Amino acid sequence: MIQGSLVALVTPMSASGELDFACLKxxxxxxxxxxxDGIVAVGTTGESxxxxxxxxxxxxxxxxxxxxxxxxxxxxxxxxxxSEAITLTRCAQQMGADACLxxxxxxxxxxxxxxxxxxxxxxxxxxxPQILYNVPGRTACDMLPETVAxxxxxxxxxxxxxxxxxxxxxxxxxxxxxxxxxxYSGDDASSREFLLQGGNGVISVTANIAPRQMRQMVAAAIAxxxxxxxxxxxxLAELHQKLFVEANPIPVxxxxxxxxxxxxxxxLPLTWLSSAAQPVVRAALQTAGLLDNLx
Numbered sequence: 012m013i014q015g016s017l018v019a020l021v022t023p024m025s026a027s028g029e030l031d032f033a034c035l036k037x038x039x040x041x042x043x044x045x046x047x048d049g050i051v052a053v054g055t056t057g058e059s060x061x062x063x064x065x066x067x068x069x070x071x072x073x074x075x076x077x078x079x080x081x082x083x084x085x086x087x088x089x090x091x092x093x094s095e096a097i098t099l100t101r102c103a104q105q106m107g108a109d110a111c112l113x114x115x116x117x118x119x120x121x122x123x124x125x126x127x128x129x130x131x132x133x134x135x136x137x138x139x140p141q142i143l144y145n146v147p148g149r150t151a152c153d154m155l156p157e158t159v160a161x162x163x164x165x166x167x168x169x170x171x172x173x174x175x176x177x178x179x180x181x182x183x184x185x186x187x188x189x190x191x192x193x194x195y196s197g198d199d200a201s202s203r204e205f206l207l208q209g210g211n212g213v214i215s216v217t218a219n220i221a222p223r224q225m226r227q228m229v230a231a232a233i234a235x236x237x238x239x240x241x242x243x244x245x246x247l248a249e250l251h252q253k254l255f256v257e258a259n260p261i262p263v264x265x266x267x268x269x270x271x272x273x274x275x276x277x278x279l280p281l282t283w284l285s286s287a288a289q290p291v292v293r294a295a296l297q298t299a300g301l302l303d304n305l306x
Contacts, residue, residue: 012169012193013083013110014211015048016229018218019056021260021267022070024276030066032073034273039077041272045222048229050078051214054087054112055149056260061278067099072106085214089114089144093129100137110140112172112214117150123158134165141167146174146197156180160187172197172214173205181208199251203244206232216254217247220266221299246299253295256288266292270301 020042023034039050052074053059053067062070071086078084086103088111090096100111115121116129134141143162147153153175162168171188173180174197184194195212196205202213206229218225228243254262258281265284267273269292277283284292296302 012191012211013049013085014193014233016046016218016222016226017049017051017085017195017212017214018042018047018222018225019051019054019214019216020074021219021264021273022053022057022062023273024058024278026275028276028278030062030070031274031276035070035073036077038272039074042218042222043078043081046226047082047218047222048212048226049083049085049109050074051085051112052087052108054144054214055114055146056216056219056263057087058260058278058281059087059089061281064099064102068102068106071103071108075107083109085110085112085142087112087114089116091116091119093132096129096133097136100133100139100141104137104139108139110142110169111137112142112144114144114146115150115152115154117152120152123155126152126154126158127161130162130168131165134162134167138167140169142169142193142195143171144174144197145171148174156183156187159184163188163192169193170195170211174198176201178204178208181205181210185209199254200248202251203228203232203240207235207237207240216259216263217250219263220270220272220296220301221247221250224299249295249298250301253292256291257284262288262292265289266296266301269293269296 023031075084086108088099145154170193172195176198194210196202199217231240
């Protein structure tokens, strides 16, 4: 089972929006040095919605190449068309990804039966481990635990990233899906408690800028060291919130640029972090001790 602190990695871009693969390599090397347990490429934080299919597959290929087997690479391959999701998932398999992360179809608001059939079709079409991804705040589609339970027996559906922030779902999903079904938090603010209640990992935005700290907190929480996990999480708590002061990944890309780790590139319709929000994110970075080495 893939577990621990898994970074929902940004996709570095030049100021003009071109993909920066040299920077991507540096980021992946840095994450591995810092102890990150796995790389999640081209998910929401990786701006999958504004990459074309060729770019999407190339980022997956490069991420696998740069990780070089040191940590698992999970590729975001979800789409609101089942056929497109199959195409992207097949690409990820061909590029050597260890697993795929498939967001619920967004905008078209399928029924629970539609969700079941969507995911079953992808799993039957591509023989690679697949992780469901439920984030109704972005998709306007909530996959209920009972639907997840219908999908869990399919051999290559191995887990779910649950990003509702509803901690009641942890025990419900565990009860319905069994001990071998991986549960990942997709909400940094509640991830510590999610893990203490039996989760297996977190797919984290905060880990982009605080990989070592997130790895330490996650390891403590998985080990049921509640007091230690709380102490490690405390300096990150403000960051968990303020990295969403504008739509993800706007704040986290700005933070990484402030830290000198990526160039100032993002693609429309997303824009660079507003001048009003910059002091808010900077204060959170300072609270977490992440700007101490900068002027």
